[in-house]
Amino acid sequence: MTYKAIIFDLDGTLVNSIEDLADAMNSVLKNKNYPTHNYEAYKHFVGSGIRSLVIKALPETQRVEAQIKNCFDQMISIYSKQCTNKTKPYDGIIDLLNQLKARNLKLSVLSNKADELTKKITLALFPDYFSPVLGLKQEALKKPNPVVALQICNQLNVKPEETIYVGDTAIDMQTANNSNMLAVGVPWGFRDKKELIESNAKHILNHPLDLIKLL
Known part of the structure; x- marks a missing residue:
């Protein structure tokens, strides 16, 4: 062929790009006093888009639509400014x-x-x-x-x-x-x-x- x-x-x-993705999402989590994750964990959160990453990064008790949307919007806002910092x-x-x-x-x-x-x-x-x-x-x-x-x-x-x-x-x-x-x-x-x-x-x-x- x-x-x-x-x-x-x-x-x-x-x-x-894992560090820029993780840093941005961890900033969102920190702002809400939720647990953050290391870079290795984020390797298993990526692949299905940023919305999916946000859902996986959130505590299970916080995976409701209003919270997902709020955190997604924050994640996009932060990540769009720093998506080539370390990538x-x-x-x-x-x-x-x-x-x-x-x-x-x-x-x-x-x-x-x-x-x-x-x-x-x-x-x-x-x-x-x-x-x-x-x-x-x-x-x-x-x-x-x-x-x-x-x-x-x-x-x-x-x-x-x-x-x-x-x-x-x-x-x-x-x-x-x-x-x-x-x-x-x-x-x-x-x-x-x-x-x-x-x-x-x-x-x-x-x-x-x-x-x-x-x-």
Whole structure:
């Protein structure tokens, strides 16, 4: 198979964003005198969007809609101001993107992070590599729903089977498989190889440049 396009997840795949996410949510929790969480815990809170992260971070007794909305709004307000404070590309990602660009591959980003924040971070750290860059606009279209991934293929004028989807979580592998794309997992992010394999990853990369071997 000749691959023409690659869709990347953002958090845990292209960038390590866990500290900025955790710092922002912990600020919300501190303001309410709720227990905070360490960075390792937040690795298991991410993947399904910021609203889901807020729910998981809140004490179980506080997971009611009014409180979730209030904390979500606070989280977005804080995080939007500091979402690139500590967030950086993983080692090898820029080298990979330069090689992919040299091969004239079409590159896109699809994240469950809010669309505005996805665009802000991607533009700040990768200004010349990706189009389109899409985050979450409607909860119903959140990954692993394949609708937006397939829309990206249409926009890029490629078939799903000509597309590689790269991500670090079970949700990403499910998105790829639901879309009939090649599911490629990365273990340097927020989950481990076991989760990726159990979620039907077709390939696991140990280093970003390993993706070149698939081409």
